[in-house]
Amino acid sequence: ASFEVAHDRIVEVLTDVAPWVDSWEELTELDLSGRKLESVVRLKEFAPRLEKVRLDRNALSYLTGLPAGLRLLTLSGNRVPSIVSFGHLRSLETLDLSGNEVDDLSSLDCLMHLRHLRADANGISDVRGIERLEHLHSLSLRGNKLVSLDLSKTSWRRLSHLDVAHNALTSIKGLWHCKHLKTLDVGSNDLSLLDLGTGLMPRLRSLRVSNNSRLERLDVLPAARSLRTLFADFCALEKIDHLGALDKLEELSVRQQLTKPSKAPAGLHNVFGATPRLPNTSLSACSFNNVAYLELSACQLTAIPPNLAVLFPNLHQLVLDHNLFTRLPPSRSNGKSNGGGLAALSRLKRVSLVGCRIKSTRNLIEAFEGCDQLAVLDARMNPATLGLYPPVLASPLISASISPSPAFLAPMPNAETLRPDTIEGEMAQKQKERAEEERGRWEKSFWHKVHPRPEEDGDDSRGTEQHDDEDADETIKPAKQHDARFSRTLPAQLAMRRLLHRGTLGMVCPALQWLDGLQITDAEVNEAERVL
Numbered sequence: 445a446s447f448e449v450a451h452d453r454i455v456e457v458l459t460d461v462a463p464w465v466d467s468w469e470e471l472t473e474l475d476l477s478g479r480k481l482e483s484v485v486r487l488k489e490f491a492p493r494l495e496k497v498r499l500d501r502n503a504l505s506y507l508t509g510l511p512a513g514l515r516l517l518t519l520s521g522n523r524v525p526s527i528v529s530f531g532h533l534r535s536l537e538t539l540d541l542s543g544n545e546v547d548d549l550s551s552l553d554c555l556m557h558l559r560h561l562r563a564d565a566n567g568i569s570d571v572r573g574i575e576r577l578e579h580l581h582s583l584s585l586r587g588n589k590l591v592s593l594d595l596s597k598t599s600w601r602r603l604s605h606l607d608v609a610h611n612a613l614t615s616i617k618g619l620w621h622c623k624h625l626k627t628l629d630v631g632s633n634d635l636s637l638l639d640l641g642t643g644l645m646p647r648l649r650s651l652r653v654s655n656n657s658r659l660e661r662l663d664v665l666p667a668a669r670s671l672r673t674l675f676a677d678f679c680a681l682e683k684i685d686h687l688g689a690l691d692k693l694e695e696l697s698v699r700q701q702l703t704k705p706s707k708a709p710a711g712l713h714n715v716f717g718a719t720p721r722l723p724n725t726s727l728s729a730c731s732f733n734n735v736a737y738l739e740l741s742a743c744q745l746t747a748i749p750p751n752l753a754v755l756f757p758n759l760h761q762l763v764l765d766h767n768l769f770t771r772l773p774p775s776r777s778n779g780k781s782n783g784g785g786l787a788a789l790s791r792l793k794r795v796s797l798v799g800c801r802i803k804s805t806r807n808l809i810e811a812f813e814g815c816d817q818l819a820v821l822d823a824r825m826n827p828a829t830l831g832l833y834p835p836v837l838a839s840p841l842i843s844a845s846i847s848p849s850p851a852f853l854a855p856m857p858n859a860e861t862l863r864p865d866t867i868e869g870e871m872a873q874k875q876k877e878r879a880e881e882e883r884g885r886w887e888k889s890f891w892h893k894v895h896p897r898p899e900e901d902g903d904d905s906r907g908t909e910q911h912d913d914e915d916a917d918e919t920i921k922p923a924k925q926h927d928a929r930f931s932r933t934l935p936a937q938l939a940m941r942r943l944l945h946r947g948t949l950g951m952v953c954p955a956l957q958w959l960d961g962l963q964i965t966d967a968e969v970n971e972a973e974r975v976l
Contacts, residue, residue: 450485450509457481458490469493477501477518485509500540507533519544520562530555541566547589549573563588575599586610586629596621609633609652620645620666631655631675640666654678654697664690677716694734699741715739732756739763748773753788760791766799772811787814794820802826805945813952820958821949832942833960834930927962940975947972 457479458468465471471491476484477500484504487494488511496516504522512532518540526548530536536555542564549563550573559581561574568588574580575598582605590611596618604626608616613633619625620641625648630638632655640648640663648667653659654677663685664671671690677699684698697716714737735756745767749755775787786792792815802808805828812818824833934942950956950969957964 447485450483453481454484454486454490454509472496474498483509487511526551552577571598578602581605583607592616594618604647623647626650628652635659638662640664642666644669646670649673651675661685675716699739713737733758736760740767742766744768748786750784752786753784756789758791759789761794762786762789762792763796764800765796768801770801770803771807772802774807774810775812775814776810786811789815791817793817795822797821797823797826799825802828804828805948809948809952812949815953817955818953819955821953821956822958822960824960829945829960831938832934832945834926924962943968944972944975948976 457476460479461474461476462468462471468490469492472493473496474491474494475498477498479502481499481502481504483506484499485508487509492511493513494511495513497510497514498518499522500518501521504519504524506528507519507524507530510517510533513535514533515535516538517533517536518538520540520542522544524541524544524546526546528551530551531554534554535557537557538560539552539555539558540562542562544563544566546563547567547569549568549571552558552561553573553576555577557579558574558577559579561577561580561582562584564584564586566588568585569590571585571590571593574583578599578601580600580603583600583603584605584607586607587610588608590608590613592615593608593613594615594617598618598621600622602624603622604624606622606625606627607629609629609631611633613630613635616630616635616638618641619628619639620643623645625645627650628648629650629652631652635653635656636658638653638656638659643666645666646669648670650673651664651667651671652673652675653662654675656679659676659679660682662676662679662681662683664674665686668686668689668691670692672692673695674684674690674693675695675697676684677697681698694713695716696712696714699716712732713734715732715735716737716739732755736758738756738759738761741763742765745764747769748764750773752759773785775785786795795812795818800823802823803826808821808823808828812821823829825835931939931942946959946964947969949959950964951973
């Protein structure tokens, strides 16, 4: 009887997802994700030529019935245990076992053709069973229970991508054994040392070691020829050896370090830094001509480095949140340009000064006068703007996960403050993608088992349906909606001060479009001009 039930269920699902196919036997690819399947028994009888099958978000606990010729199989979000057999799937090249009940990979030792393996969010404590898979190109074991890893005992000579973040690793050995490694992520572990070996790792382009709170030293010389991205946030690094030798490095992130890392290479494009007690004179004397994004948050700066424009002549985005300076250097002296200050950064388009100690709008005007390309400026949570805006809200796009930053370090910068002009578009795009995915499931559901929400039936219905609750709109325009409620409560004196703050900055910065997280309007500028 159970086989008959399984037979009927497979027929039902196939009819649902492939109703117009003349012959199921000719199918080579099938997506059965989210179908509440508990078994795929007899699937190979109906579709024996399948090569790619997606079975994510079901309730599968065994794999009997899958065709032997499968090359791709995704099983994320099921109930697959460690004892499940893959002996009948020896042709597999890509396998996803994320979010299952796997704590042992020994059942995979027969998959000699496997090239890509993902087994995130399981209970895996070692790599026994896959250490001899010599064709493995990418391996992801995020969010497991690995304590140690010795790559010298594996046959992964072709491995190019390795992700073992969010484990409990205290030791990683034999990285030099993987000469083809291109990306390595060992973040959110318990490493005190990461040894890249004494030889060369000529293809390593991305190295992420963030959130290893005991990591004190890092030597990147083996990757000097190829490394382009280095993220080492929330570590205890006293020094990054041979950092200056990374001639091709483009992105460097050393947020929330207790000490300043060594000399950085001049070819950087993006620099993320949040190093407490960074001396005001500690910036290098060389010029970083390629840097377009610079972040010096929570560095306890008491003044803007006077040679900032010389060091970073092509800077587009500058983040100086949570520092100690009380004023910015003026761009003019005696009515004439002094060639210094932030106005000397002729390409500067976005500046964030959240949480500093700037006392007056006048100082902001003097500092940014002449910044003809400045489009986004955020100076909230300064004495000059306290009381003019509601508290800074975290963007809905930012993960709500707990920051690993120690309590005595300043918070991480909020991405919304530097790009409020794009945040709404990104959220709208995400909503559109979710709606299209839901609609796609609806359209391919022949027996109408997946019901779309009424408001997603079409654009016309969305245009006529209004929500009375303003909080529903906050997911789309969080800052605007929250500020609209707040501004209505301001007394006349603070409302006038806010108008003059926004209007005068709009006058001196002709390209300014976003100020303090809100779009600046011509009406504000004109009204401020009239009042003055």
